[in-house]
Amino acid sequence: MATLNLLFTAGMLLLLLVLAGRVALRLDQSVIAAYILVGIFVGPYAPSVGGVSLTLVESPEVIRLLSDLGVVLLLFFVGLELSLEQLFSNRTRFARAGAVDIGVSLPLGIGLGLAFGFTLLEAAFVALIVFNSSTVIIAKSLIDLGWIADTESQAILGVIVIEDVITALGFAVLSVFLVSGTDVSTVALSIAWSVLFLVVLLGAAYYGSGLLERAFDIESSELFLLGVLGVAAVVAGTGLLVGVSEAIAAFLVGTAFGRTRHTDRIERLVAPSRDLFAAMFFVVIGLQTNPALLTASLGFVVVAVVVTTGGQLVSGTLAGRAYGLDRQRAVRVGCALTPRGEFSLVIAAFLVTAGTSPTLRETIPAFTVGYVLLTSVLGTILMRNADHLSRVFASLTSQNSSDVS
């Protein structure tokens, strides 16, 4: 048999993604889970059917660059679309809702990690992974269900923004502490470099938007696209050099661009590239997932899904109530916040290369893949049945109160 060339392989992979994506959309699911599954089924650990291995891509290295750009663009857009003004205009309600969500979910995540026998740092990473609700999945479901026009969508989107900010902050802080070596001075120096980079980047993002504004007054669309990609990649790469996650660096670049007039043009010109590269990122996540590790962590995954989805349902509903919604809409908030996705996977992918213990490099990433696959599907199902769920709650509580009387 002739050896397949790279172009053919890439084409086959893309077509498989289209096929899997169509099935996912038909089932009202997000494409993220579909892309990951394709990666698992055609990767180096692919199963054999009738003695023929399904492996199409021997190693994720072939599309590593595309996938890295996917991480950069995913988080770049989170930063770009971060609209803190909306939060500030309604700050007391969002502060209450956010505080309830964070107050329940983060401690729950850390407790879960510690209960699995992880160290505090490892548990903190687990907490972030199980904390961040997927903007991509939720935004799609909000439109599919028509909730986008209703009052609860404001609360849901606000809480997601708060979660993204907290996750980015937590991720930045935790990644600084991921240094290998025992020599105190080297460790201190490495931490100092990371912190310095973050501080400088934060300052540049805050004060440099005027400069970006002028520098990107480029008439040519293609040069504009290349320029945005170039700036994001260079800063993200510099972040990696000094031990800061490329995703955090890209996030901060995104916030800087979000303060310029170029936001709409970036949405128009760069979003298609983001979709392409992000798909490659989800595929690579699948490619480097060993199903053996996935099944090994299945126990963790199931426990985590039950505990955190339950926790999120409660905290989300309470957050909705704190925001001032009625019970039905508050339950919708609880259901909407349960899917996990891109941000959790970005953290897991970072740990694969930057992790300093086998738990961080293997166990937690495999756990994350299983966790995201389950919650993304379960979350969309919960959202579709939210109103049914709130009726069940209502009948339960009314029964309780009639028992009491």
Added chain:
Amino acid sequence: MKVFESQIPGVGQRYTLRFPTGGEFVVLLHNDGRRQTYWRADADADGDELFEVTESQARKIAEIFDGTYFHPAEEGLDDAFEDARIRWVEVTATSPIADQRIRETGLRSRTGVSILAIQRDSETLSNPDSDTELRVGDTLVVVGSDEAYDALDELLDA
């Protein structure tokens, strides 16, 4: 009528128009140009999706609401005037009239050409007053005689 605007990450912009008589009209403006519309009878009701339109259809609807919609004439507008023509002139970065107010350019007194409207990005400023600034990238809709255009070409080439 109150209008509320909010960003929907990864999707686009949402506008909620609250009518004083009750009811809310919601427009979801996707980044790819599609517009989805919803109606809510009151603030507590669930939204019902009304219809979805493309960007160009939305523009037509907007013109009808605005009272500015008209059917384009069958023949070119060029023939509508005896000795005057309508032309579209782009303001380039090197143009001597760029970044000036219409009054400062002296366009009308120096060439005899009048500006009917300015096309800026996706909006049209019709009948601009003399304080309006001409920006790079604007397309000017101008009317004038052949002589006036000769004068205009000279001015722009200067």
